[in-house]
Amino acid sequence: MNASYTKYELMRLIRNKRAFIFSLIFPLALYLLIAGSNKDAIILPDTLRIKFPTYYMVSMAGYGAMIAAISAGARIAVERSTGWNRQLRLTPLPVATYFRTKVTTSYAMALVSIGLLFAAGLLYGVRITPFSRWLEMTGLLLVGILPFVAMGVLVGHLLTSDSMGPAIGGGSAFFGFLGGMWAPLPEHGALHIIGEGIPSFWLANASHVGVGAPGWGLKGWAVIGIWSLAMAVLAGWAYRRDTKRV
Amino acid sequence: MALLDGERIGQAGAVQSLSLPTAVGLPRVARPAGISLVGLTKSFRSPSGPVRAVRGVDIEIAPGETVALLGPNGAGKSTTIDMLLGLSKPDSGQVSIFGMTPTEAIANGAIGAMLQTGAVLDNLTVRELIDMMGSLYPQPLGVEETLDLAGIADIGDRRTNKLSGGQTQRVRFAVAMVSNPDLLVLDEPTVAMDVESRHKFWESMRIFTGRGKTVLFATHYLEEADANADRIILMARGEVVADGAATEIKAATGGRQIRGTLPGADRDALRSLPGVRRAELRGDSITLYCSDSDAAIRALLQAFPTIRDLEITGAALEEAFLQLTATNDVPNDGSNQGAQP
Numbered sequence: 183m184n185a186s187y188t189k190y191e192l193m194r195l196i197r198n199k200r201a202f203i204f205s206l207i208f209p210l211a212l213y214l215l216i217a218g219s220n221k222d223a224i225i226l227p228d229t230l231r232i233k234f235p236t237y238y239m240v241s242m243a244g245y246g247a248m249i250a251a252i253s254a255g256a257r258i259a260v261e262r263s264t265g266w267n268r269q270l271r272l273t274p275l276p277v278a279t280y281f282r283t284k285v286t287t288s289y290a291m292a293l294v295s296i297g298l299l300f301a302a303g304l305l306y307g308v309r310i311t312p313f314s315r316w317l318e319m320t321g322l323l324l325v326g327i328l329p330f331v332a333m334g335v336l337v338g339h340l341l342t343s344d345s346m347g348p349a350i351g352g353g354s355a356f357f358g359f360l361g362g363m364w365a366p367l368p369e370h371g372a373l374h375i376i377g378e379g380i381p382s383f384w385l386a387n388a389s390h391v392g393v394g395a396p397g398w399g400l401k402g403w404a405v406i407g408i409w410s411l412a413m414a415v416l417a418g419w420a421y422r423r424d425t426k427r428v
Numbered sequence: 429m430a431l432l433d434g435e436r437i438g439q440a441g442a443v444q445s446l447s448l449p450t451a452v453g454l455p456r457v458a459r460p461a462g463i464s465l466v467g468l469t470k471s472f473r474s475p476s477g478p479v480r481a482v483r484g485v486d487i488e489i490a491p492g493e494t495v496a497l498l499g500p501n502g503a504g505k506s507t508t509i510d511m512l513l514g515l516s517k518p519d520s521g522q523v524s525i526f527g528m529t530p531t532e533a534i535a536n537g538a539i540g541a542m543l544q545t546g547a548v549l550d551n552l553t554v555r556e557l558i559d560m561m562g563s564l565y566p567q568p569l570g571v572e573e574t575l576d577l578a579g580i581a582d583i584g585d586r587r588t589n590k591l592s593g594g595q596t597q598r599v600r601f602a603v604a605m606v607s608n609p610d611l612l613v614l615d616e617p618t619v620a621m622d623v624e625s626r627h628k629f630w631e632s633m634r635i636f637t638g639r640g641k642t643v644l645f646a647t648h649y650l651e652e653a654d655a656n657a658d659r660i661i662l663m664a665r666g667e668v669v670a671d672g673a674a675t676e677i678k679a680a681t682g683g684r685q686i687r688g689t690l691p692g693a694d695r696d697a698l699r700s701l702p703g704v705r706r707a708e709l710r711g712d713s714i715t716l717y718c719s720d721s722d723a724a725i726r727a728l729l730q731a732f733p734t735i736r737d738l739e740i741t742g743a744a745l746e747e748a749f750l751q752l753t754a755t756n757d758v759p760n761d762g763s764n765q766g767a768q769p
Contacts, residue, residue: 186563190556197551265546269603272513272534272541273564 187275188283195254195287205253205291209246210298213238217306232393236310239303240392243296244323244385245363249354250295251327254288255334256346263343267424277421281335288331289324296323310392322388322397326406329381330357332413339420357382381409461527462642463489463512463611468521470507481507483666484521489644491526491610494637496657497646504666505646506544509615512644513541525611533611537565540609542600544616544646548588554599555584558606565607577635578602579628594625601629605636612636614645618652630656684721687739690714690732701727713737 196202216238223234261267270280300316310316333353341349358364360373361382367374377383384402391397398406470482482504489495497505510516512523514530525533533539549557555571562568575581578598583591591599597620604612618626633656637643647653653660654674662670662677670677691712698707703720714735718724721740728735 184563187560190552190560193556194549194551261549264548264550265543266549268515268543269541269546269600271515272539272543273561273607274535274537274566275564 183282183286184275184279187279188286191283191287192290195290198257201253201257202291205250206246206295206298209242209249209295210302213242213299213302217302221306230394233308235303235306236308237393239299239306239308240319240389241363241386243299243319243392244326244382244389245354245358246295246299247292247323247327248330248357248363248382248385249350250291251288251330252334252337252353253350254291255284255331255336256338256341256350258284258335258338259341259343259346262339262424277418281417281421284335285331288334289327292324292327292331296320315392315394318397319388319392322391323385326381326385326388329406329409329413330385332410332417336413336417336420339417339424362386379405381406461524462491462493463487463526463644464522464524465508465512466522466524468508468511468523469519470504470511470516471519481666482511482518485663485666485668487661487668487671489642491642492640494643494656494658495645496653496660497644497663498648498650498653498660499646499663500648502665503663505663506615507666508663509613509644509646513539513613537567537607538610539613540604540607540611541613542604542615542617544619546600548591548596548599548603550587550589552588553585554580554588554591554602557588557599558602561603562606567608568606569608571606574602574606577605577632579632593620594622597621598625598629598632601632609641611642611644614643616646616648618647618649626652684718685741686716686718686721686725686728687737687741688714688728688735689737690735693732697731698728701731703727 217235220234220238225232225234225237258267310319337346337349337353357380360377361380361384362377363382363386367377367383378401384398384406387395387398387402465485465487468482468485469480471478471480473479485504485508487495487508497508499505507516511518511521512525512530514523514534523530526538528536528538530539549560552560555575558574559571562571562574568574569577572581575584578601580595580598580602583595583599586595588596588599597617601614601617604614618629621629630652633643645657657674659672660670660674660677661668689712693709693712693714695707695709698704698709698714698716701716701724703718703722703724704716705719706717708715708717716724716728725738725740
């Protein structure tokens with residue numbers, strides 16, 4: 183890890199106010215609006231009696247982290263469009279360090295997004311006990327976004343800066359829907375089977391740890407692991423082929 | 429080391445049939461390995477069939493030389509530089525930089541490069557950007573030293589996205605220099621610079637080359653190549669068409685021109701004079717491009733005693749450049765399509 187390089191990349195992330203705000207504000211605003219107007223609603227009143235703001239907070243934390251992770255990596259497209267990546271290749275910066283730095287900045291974005299959602303939840307009176315459940319949920323969320331961090335780096339190397347907006351929007355909607363983040367998937371059937379093979383399903387699952395779900399079994403770890411590996415390999419391939427003048 | 433076939437250079441289309449200039453034959457005794465490009469070729473696919481962007485380029489550069497890669501747009505300069513830097517893989521041929529492959533040379537921090545396209549990374553100040561880039565190299569120059577050298581100390585605190593075109597170019601120059609490289613490669617460095625920036629830029633460059641660095645810069649400005657390089661490599665249509673000092677390139681193209689006023693002149697009669705390679709008529713004024721201007725002027729005065737306003741000049745580099753890189757007046761006999769014999 184090159185400390186100076188990482189420091190400046192993080193500074194750039196924060197200074198790019200438009201991108202910084204927009205990739206964080208959507209899940210947060212949605213939460214503040216919807217949870218705010220349903221503060222006292224109860225989900226599954228007969229059994230679990232989970233308050234709506236709690237359920238919605240953990241869900242949005244996962245969804246927001248996913249969007250933040252994808253869009254942070256996707257910003258590479260902007261750097262490529264200016265020819266900066268070609269310049270970077272003429273330095274001794276090792277590829278692994280370059281990727282580690284990109285992953286670090288993506289995780290920084292995701293952490294900020296999760297933190298904002300948690301803060302908003304606390305503001306609305308969300309209490310999750312025991313405290314270890316907060317930690318377990320956050321830990322699984324951070325593992326669960328790994329495929330999306332790699333996916334962001336991949337699309338950043340594949341697409342142009344013009345097509346970035348639709349790609350992020352479409353991609354997060356696709357994974358949000360199929361993973362059951364928008365609305366719960368049916369318990370059985372094709373949609374459920376597809377959903378289980380998709381990392382956002384397990385990301386949603388990680389969220390639900392905050393409201394009492396048991397977390398991932400072997401299947402969950404396998405899906406996240408395979409997707410992370412596949413995305414990382416593809417991102418590496420996209421990086422290597424991308425030496426042309428853009 | 430005149431590498432051109434002086435007999436044939438003046439004839440239209442002769443450039444194509446020139447034998448390929450071989451690596452320059454200057455004695456390079458007991459010096460460490462420099463830059464060597466051997467037999468580089470590169471083709472690109474295009475809708476109208478493959479484009480042979482580089483067709484067998486051989487270049488040798490000794491350590492400490494400042495070399496201009498001169499040629500019109502589309503000559504293959506940028507493609508050659510991309511292959512030199514390892515950004516693009518040659519179809520055939522070899523690149524060696526101080527005895528290393530491009531990848532090794534870059535990993536060692538031996539190369540600083542300023543590419544043709546490209547802005548700089550945004551959301552940083554100029555000073556931060558230079559500091560960041562320096563941190564990637566084993567033995568960088570100091571940040572302030574680099575800013576001074578590039579003449580941008582006054583804009584060190586400015587954000588990189590708030591710079592003029594000329595300022596951006598100088599920041600990119602600083603990015604190339606901060607690595608303190610042994611080889612500095614600049615692709616069209618003064619594009620987008622105004623006259624003053626350009627002047628300052630070359631001033632900085634001279635300080636840098638004064639430290640014994642090897643420099644290769646591409647340009648399509650003749651004056652720039654003439655004024656700032658020890659040696660000019662002229663490229664056209666993917667080939668090296670001339671390689672030598674600026675004066676040699678001028679000499680190789682046959683040297684001098686005779687101008688005068690001669691109403692009713694006959695072009696063929698003028699061209700048949702001894703020592704004349706080519707004649708042009710524009711109204712009453714004539715221009716003769718000579719291989720031997722002394723013989724030509726004697727014969728001219730004898731044959732056309734009424735000629736006046738006579739003027740003999742050394743051919744401008746511009747003229748040499750046009751002759752060597754001309755494509756328009758090349759007969760379309762296919763000779764410019766094929767490989768060199």
